[in-house]
Amino acid sequence: MNCRLRLFDKDSISDFEVKKGTNLLEFIRENTDGIIAPCGGHGICGKCKVEVRGEGHVTSCLYNISKDIEVIMPGEQSMKILSTQYEYTKQYWLNPGRTAGLTAMPFGMAVDIGTTTLVFYIINLLSSSVVEVLSKINPQSVYGADVISRISYGVENPDGVKNLQKILVDTINNVIMEYSERNDIPAEHFVKLAITGNPTMLHQLMGIDAISIAHAPFIPAFTDTKVFPARDLGINIHEQGEIVLPPSLSAYVGADIIAGLASIDRERTGKNFLFIDIGTNGEMVLLTPGKILSCATAAGPAFEGANISSGMGAIQGAISKYSYDSYDVIGGLEPIGICGSGLIDIVAEMLNRGVVNSNGNIKADIEIYKNGAKTVSVTQKDIREIQLAKSAIAAGIKRLMAMAGIGLDELENVLLAGGFGNYIDIENAIRIGLLPDVSVEKYIQVGNTAGTGASLALKSEGFVEDMEKLIKEIEYIELSTDEEFTMEFAMNMFF
Numbered sequence: 228m229n230c231r232l233r234l235f236d237k238d239s240i241s242d243f244e245v246k247k248g249t250n251l252l253e254f255i256r257e258n259t260d261g262i263i264a265p266c267g268g269h270g271i272c273g274k275c276k277v278e279v280r281g282e283g284h285v286t287s288c289l290y291n292i293s294k295d296i297e298v299i300m301p302g303e304q305s306m307k308i309l310s311t312q313y314e315y316t317k318q319y320w321l322n323p324g325r326t327a328g329l330t331a332m333p334f335g336m337a338v339d340i341g342t343t344t345l346v347f348y349i350i351n352l353l354s355s356s357v358v359e360v361l362s363k364i365n366p367q368s369v370y371g372a373d374v375i376s377r378i379s380y381g382v383e384n385p386d387g388v389k390n391l392q393k394i395l396v397d398t399i400n401n402v403i404m405e406y407s408e409r410n411d412i413p414a415e416h417f418v419k420l421a422i423t424g425n426p427t428m429l430h431q432l433m434g435i436d437a438i439s440i441a442h443a444p445f446i447p448a449f450t451d452t453k454v455f456p457a458r459d460l461g462i463n464i465h466e467q468g469e470i471v472l473p474p475s476l477s478a479y480v481g482a483d484i485i486a487g488l489a490s491i492d493r494e495r496t497g498k499n500f501l502f503i504d505i506g507t508n509g510e511m512v513l514l515t516p517g518k519i520l521s522c523a524t525a526a527g528p529a530f531e532g533a534n535i536s537s538g539m540g541a542i543q544g545a546i547s548k549y550s551y552d553s554y555d556v557i558g559g560l561e562p563i564g565i566c567g568s569g570l571i572d573i574v575a576e577m578l579n580r581g582v583v584n585s586n587g588n589i590k591a592d593i594e595i596y597k598n599g600a601k602t603v604s605v606t607q608k609d610i611r612e613i614q615l616a617k618s619a620i621a622a623g624i625k626r627l628m629a630m631a632g633i634g635l636d637e638l639e640n641v642l643l644a645g646g647f648g649n650y651i652d653i654e655n656a657i658r659i660g661l662l663p664d665v666s667v668e669k670y671i672q673v674g675n676t677a678g679t680g681a682s683l684a685l686k687s688e689g690f691v692e693d694m695e696k697l698i699k700e701i702e703y704i705e706l707s708t709d710e711e712f713t714m715e716f717a718m719n720m721f722f
């Protein structure tokens with residue numbers, strides 16, 4: 228008799244049929260890159276532990292599979308998030324549409340074009356399985372870290388818009404070509420792409436000037452769902468292959484947010500819940516049984532490390548976690564700077580120790596690390612940048628809640644989407660006033676929902692229809708003309 232085993236490993240979820248009685252360590256050895264088993268599977272070292280959902284951590288060499296189980300491989304927090312993400316994702320039948328019939332072995336690619344990072348999910352459209360996930364820094368970054376700099380580059384240079392488009396198209400083509408070469412699968416087997424991103428990124432992908440996004444009244448050139456031949460963009464897949472761009476809501480609430488929100492299984496959340504994605508902009512949606520309200524606030528790039536004296540992105544050498552007596556550095560290296568999650572921890576810790584007061588004042592720069600001439604520190608100006616960023620997010624959330632007539636005690640869940648939301652310490656984010664002061668148990672870190680949404684848009688035409696229905700239910704609140712927001716923003720500057 229066989230049991231079903233679902234394995235969460237790195238960035239993939241795989242399903243297996245396993246003979247009842249199979250030893251879990253042996254199964255893992257055969258089907259993954261491996262696991263450390265120093266005692267050779269004799270149950271002595273305890274190093275071969277994995278998590279079996281519902282049972283906790285088990286010693287895999289002593290565990291024989293006797294029923295259907297879900298196994299989460301050890302190590303990175305990303306596996307936890309992947310598992311949580313799966314749990315909160317609405318399930319759809321595989322129904323990719325016409326293009327899946329173009330070849331005997333159809334592949335598709337879901338792409339999430341972030342301002343900073345592009346994430347690619349290569350998906351087998353016969354089995355629905357994700358065969359590879361990879362990410363790349365958005366090569367447009369040489370033209371600025373945020374969307375406004377990219378838009379400016381586009382309008383100020385004769386071939387700016389064309390160039391920004393070419394960069395994205397070339398990157399997508401390269402990912403497909405490299406995958407094809409690595410796996411000996413002709414690019415013609417790729418028949419469909421689903422691409423999410425913020426409205427600026429999608430405009431630039433389409434070769435459309437995004438200047439209207441940068442100026443009031445902030446009206447994008449398009450927000451509707453687009454389905455068109457891949458060759459129109461110069462994407463080198465099957466000649467009849469197509470591209471799906473999910474719909475956006477407004478200039479700053481894009482297809483990434485809509486696809487992400489639509490991917491959430493609302494049966495699993497409370498009735499009143501917030502969905503927040505924090506990056507350079509903070510996009511948020513408040514869902515209640517009677518109303519769905521959404522807004523976006525310009526948080527600025529502080530949480531991505533920009534405009535911070537020792538700030539840096541969440542890359543090797545960045546202090547990503549901090550407490551009074553310890554800190555974590557990405558890659559285990561000597562610290563060279565601080566990324567957003569580390570900054571939140573440092574400010575929370577310094578508030579608790581009275582080094583930063585409730586106005587955000589400090590007496591002198593806060594030295595976090597020193598080695599000879601190398602110093603990683605937080606300055607008064609850095610604290611002000613963090614105050615501006617956290618205040619914008621907090622004020623946006625408060626305005627949505629006030630407009631929906633929802634108090635903090637009625638908020639049942641807060642879903643944090645996106646990379647930054649995954650890695651922040653929630654208690655510390657509450658301490659500095661970035662996130663609402665509700666019980667930590669109400670928070671759910673749901674991972675890259677934009678990528679999940681893009682994958683669902685690739686795999687299911689029904690999902691695209693659901694996104695279109697959802698968008699009609701959402702009321703967009705423009706905060707730039709909202710006086711109450713300005714007041715909230717000023718009030719939330721304090722810690």
Ligand code: FES
Pocket residue numbers: 263264265266267268269270271272273274275276286287288289
């Ligand atoms: S391999 Fe040592 S306890 Fe399992």
